Amino acid sequence: MARVKTDPADAFQLPARKLITYEDLRDRVARWSAMPSARVERAGVSLEGRDIHLVILEPARGARGGSLPVLFCGGSFGFEAAHVEAQVALIERLLDPADREARRARGNLTVLVMPMPNPDGRVAAIRQWRRFPRSPGFAGCGNAAGFVLNRDFFALTQPETRAMHRVYAEWWPAAVIDSHEDMFSLGVSRPEVCWAPPYARPYHPALPREAIAAIDRLGAAIARAWQEHGYNFLYDPGRRRGLLSLFGVAGRLNLACGFRGIPTVVTESARTPGTQSWNDRVRQKVEAYLACLAEISAHPGLYRKKADMTQRETRGAVLLTPGDSDPLATTALARLLAMHGVRVLPDRARHRAFIIPLNQPRAPLVRALLGRERWNTASLAPAYGVKTRWMETRLPAAPKTTPRVELPTIREETLRALSHAEWLAVPNSWWGVALVNAALKHGIPVRWVQRAAGTNVIRPGTFLLRNIRGAKMAAALAGKIGLLAPARPRDGADLLPLRRVRVALYADQGVDEQHAVHLAEERWGLSTLGFDFVEVSALEVARGVLARFDVLVVPGGHAEEIVKGWDRMAFVHRPPWQTPGRPRGLGRQGLARIRAFVRRGGGYVGIGAGGGTLACDHLHILDARVVCQGVREGVAVLRARDPSHLVTLGLGERFEAYYYSEPAWYIHGAPIFAARGSARNLATFERPEKWRSTDHWRLAEMRRDLAGGGAILAQDFGRGRVVVMAVNPNFRATWLRTAILLSNAIWHVARVRHP
Structure with missing residues (x-):
C-alpha cells in the first residue's frame, strides 16, 4: 500500500x-x-x-x-x-x-x-x-x-x-x-x-x-x-x-x-x-x-450525433407479459422504458402485454435492460416480475412516437359489479400491499388468503377487502388503482385477518455511513408498502422504546458495528480519516432489550449481514450460523420449501432475488445461512450456475456453501417470531417483485392468526 x-x-x-x-x-x-x-x-x-x-x-x-x-x-x-x-x-x-x-x-x-x-x-x-x-x-x-x-x-x-x-x-x-x-x-x-x-x-x-x-x-x-x-x-x-x-x-x-x-x-x-x-x-x-x-x-x-448511431437491429422484438402475482408489472416496466425513449407498443392480442421492437435506435438499451444473459445483473424484467420472450419475427418499422402508456382504467360494468360485491380481491403486489394498509387505516376489514378455494381470482396470497361501503368504496378504490375484481370466497378457503402493524426501523451505527444504502432500501420499502414506521436508535432501544411496537426491522449492514458501534480500525474510520463521532452500538443492554421484546411476543425481521447476522451471532434468537458472506452482487435463484408459508406467499416455488455487498466500499452483505435446531429454511439458494452475476468465478469457488444454503429462515422464539433473509428484498428501490417479502415477513412475525 x-x-x-x-x-x-x-x-x-x-x-x-x-x-x-x-x-x-x-x-x-x-x-x-x-x-x-x-x-x-x-x-x-x-x-x-x-x-x-x-x-x-x-x-x-x-x-x-x-x-x-x-x-x-x-x-x-x-x-x-x-x-x-x-x-x-x-x-x-x-x-x-x-x-x-x-x-x-x-x-x-x-x-x-x-x-x-x-x-x-x-x-x-x-x-x-x-x-x-x-x-x-x-x-x-x-x-x-x-x-x-x-x-x-x-x-x-x-x-x-x-x-x-x-x-x-x-x-x-x-x-x-x-x-x-x-x-x-x-x-x-x-x-x-x-x-x-x-x-x-x-x-x-x-x-x-x-x-x-x-x-x-x-x-x-x-x-x-x-x-x-x-x-x-x-x-x-x-x-x-x-x-x-x-x-x-x-x-x-x-x-x-x-x-x-x-x-x-x-x-x-x-x-x-x-x-x-x-x-x-x-x-x-x-x-x-x-x-x-x-x-x-x-x-x-x-x-456529431446521427439518429442511427446506435446499433439498430433489422428484425426481432421482445414481448412483455405479466407474471403470476402482479398484473400491473408490465405497465410499470413499459412506462419506464418509454421514459427512456424506447418505443413501446401495446399487444392487441394479449391483455396487459407489450411489444418492444428492436428495429429502433434504443435497441442496445432494450437488450441491456431486458436481456437475461447470465452476466446481465441489470435486467429489470425479474425486478418487476415480468416475463420476457425474445421473438425473431420481422416486424414493421417501429413508429416514430411511442403511444402513451397509462395505468388500466376500470370499465363501467366492472365498477357496477364491484359495488355489489361483498369482497374485493387485491393481488399480493407492492401496490396491493399499499392498498391493503390504506384500507386498514380506514377500518376496512381485510383477509389474507393462505390457501384458496374458489375462483381463479382468489389465488394464494390474494387480499380480500370487505366492501362495507358499497359503490362509494368500490369507486374510490377502483379510481386509485383501476384494477380490482369482485370475489366470493368459498368454504374451505384459509383466510387470515390482517391488522395495522406498528413497525420500528433500526437506524443507527452499523446501518449508516457506507451501509446507509441498506437503510434507504428498507425505509423505501416500508413507505412504498404503506406501513406506519418509526426509526429508532440504539439508545432508544436500550431505554425500552420497543414496547410501543409490534415488529422491529433491522436493515442490512454490519452486525459487529450494530452491537459495538463504528469500527475504528475499518479503513473508512481509521487515520487519515476521522470517525464522525463516538462509536455507540446496542451493547449488552440493547441486545437484552431486543431478546426480551421478541420473547414476550414481538416480531423481528433481519436483513442481510446487518439484521440477519445480528439475529444469529449476537441476539441468539435464531438457531443458525453464517456460513459465508460477501459474494458481491447479482441475482440469485431461490427455491421456496413451502410456497404456502406466509413469508414466501405469492412468490411461487422458484423466484429470483437480488443479493448485494460491495467489498471495495467496505459494504457488508450477502450472507449465507445454515439452519440448525429449531430454525426453519423457508427458501434456499439453488445452484450458482443458475444465478446471474458478473463474478461467476467467485460463485464457483463458493459453490459448496451456496448450493442449498439458507436464504430465508424463520423460527419462533418464546412467544415471538423471527425471520431473516440473506437477499435484499427492496434492492435500490427497483425490485418491486420481491418487495412483498418484507410485507409478508412483517405480517408473519406480527402473529397473523385465525380469528
Whole structure:
C-alpha cells in the first residue's frame, strides 16, 4: 500500500465554511442568469425541494456551423467535494472574455453544466464536515433518502437522476463528462492520484463501438493535459490497468448514456487525506474539462450525433407479459422504458402485454435492460416480475412516437359489479400491499388468503377487502388503482385477518455511513408498502422504546458495528480519516432489550449481514450460523420449501432475488445461512450456475456453501417470531417483485392468526 501523507494543511479539502454551499450556488446562478452569454434552467427538484440547475453557455450568434452540446455533470456523489468548485470554475472561466485559453478550447460548442446535481447530498456532507472535518462525509454519499444516484440511471427512481436523465435525453450531447473522486485506490493502494480512460476490459456488448472510440480519444486528450501539468496519473491505452470498466455495475450514468451512443467520460481524483492537495483536486478536473472541450471543438465531425448511431437491429422484438402475482408489472416496466425513449407498443392480442421492437435506435438499451444473459445483473424484467420472450419475427418499422402508456382504467360494468360485491380481491403486489394498509387505516376489514378455494381470482396470497361501503368504496378504490375484481370466497378457503402493524426501523451505527444504502432500501420499502414506521436508535432501544411496537426491522449492514458501534480500525474510520463521532452500538443492554421484546411476543425481521447476522451471532434468537458472506452482487435463484408459508406467499416455488455487498466500499452483505435446531429454511439458494452475476468465478469457488444454503429462515422464539433473509428484498428501490417479502415477513412475525 502506498504511504499516505497526513500533514499538509491542504492535503484534504477546504474547511466546510469555505466550500460552495447550495445557497452560494444559488447566488452565483442569479448572477450568471443576468449575463447575455448564459442562461439557467431548472432541470428538476431534489427530494428535499432544492432546485437542480442547468447552466447553458451557447456560442455567440452568427457562429458558423451547428453547435454541438457537451454536458458536464460531476457530483452525483455529494461527498465528493471538489466537483462543485471545479464546475463553477469552468463556468466562470468560460464567461470571462479575457480567458483566451478557455475560449479557444470551447470553440463553437454549447456547454451544459449541472454544477450541483445532488444538492441534498452536498448539504448533508457539508453539515457533517462542519463537525468532523476529516470524515469521509458518508452522510452526503447519496441523496436525502440515502440512495446512491450513480446506481439509479436505469431504474430512475429518484428525482435527481430523473432530472439528469431529462437533460441528456433532451439535449443528446456529443459527450458527457462525469468527474468522480476516489477514496479507496488512488494514492492509497496505487501511487497515481488521478485516472482517465480508456476503461478496462471487458465492455458491455451492447455498447456502440463508436462511443467507445470517442471515449478513448477524450481520455487521451485528458492524459496529455495532465502530463503537461505534471500530475501523477493512471492512463493505460492497453486497457489492462484501468480503474473502471464498462461492464458490471448496473445503473451507472456512463452505461445509461453509452447505450444511447453518447460517449461518457469518467475521471477519478484521489481524495483521501494526504494523497494530494485540494487545489490539485480542483485543477485536475478543470484541466480535464478544457481538454475535452478542445478535443471535441477540434474534431466536431467525429462527435456529431446521427439518429442511427446506435446499433439498430433489422428484425426481432421482445414481448412483455405479466407474471403470476402482479398484473400491473408490465405497465410499470413499459412506462419506464418509454421514459427512456424506447418505443413501446401495446399487444392487441394479449391483455396487459407489450411489444418492444428492436428495429429502433434504443435497441442496445432494450437488450441491456431486458436481456437475461447470465452476466446481465441489470435486467429489470425479474425486478418487476415480468416475463420476457425474445421473438425473431420481422416486424414493421417501429413508429416514430411511442403511444402513451397509462395505468388500466376500470370499465363501467366492472365498477357496477364491484359495488355489489361483498369482497374485493387485491393481488399480493407492492401496490396491493399499499392498498391493503390504506384500507386498514380506514377500518376496512381485510383477509389474507393462505390457501384458496374458489375462483381463479382468489389465488394464494390474494387480499380480500370487505366492501362495507358499497359503490362509494368500490369507486374510490377502483379510481386509485383501476384494477380490482369482485370475489366470493368459498368454504374451505384459509383466510387470515390482517391488522395495522406498528413497525420500528433500526437506524443507527452499523446501518449508516457506507451501509446507509441498506437503510434507504428498507425505509423505501416500508413507505412504498404503506406501513406506519418509526426509526429508532440504539439508545432508544436500550431505554425500552420497543414496547410501543409490534415488529422491529433491522436493515442490512454490519452486525459487529450494530452491537459495538463504528469500527475504528475499518479503513473508512481509521487515520487519515476521522470517525464522525463516538462509536455507540446496542451493547449488552440493547441486545437484552431486543431478546426480551421478541420473547414476550414481538416480531423481528433481519436483513442481510446487518439484521440477519445480528439475529444469529449476537441476539441468539435464531438457531443458525453464517456460513459465508460477501459474494458481491447479482441475482440469485431461490427455491421456496413451502410456497404456502406466509413469508414466501405469492412468490411461487422458484423466484429470483437480488443479493448485494460491495467489498471495495467496505459494504457488508450477502450472507449465507445454515439452519440448525429449531430454525426453519423457508427458501434456499439453488445452484450458482443458475444465478446471474458478473463474478461467476467467485460463485464457483463458493459453490459448496451456496448450493442449498439458507436464504430465508424463520423460527419462533418464546412467544415471538423471527425471520431473516440473506437477499435484499427492496434492492435500490427497483425490485418491486420481491418487495412483498418484507410485507409478508412483517405480517408473519406480527402473529397473523385465525380469528
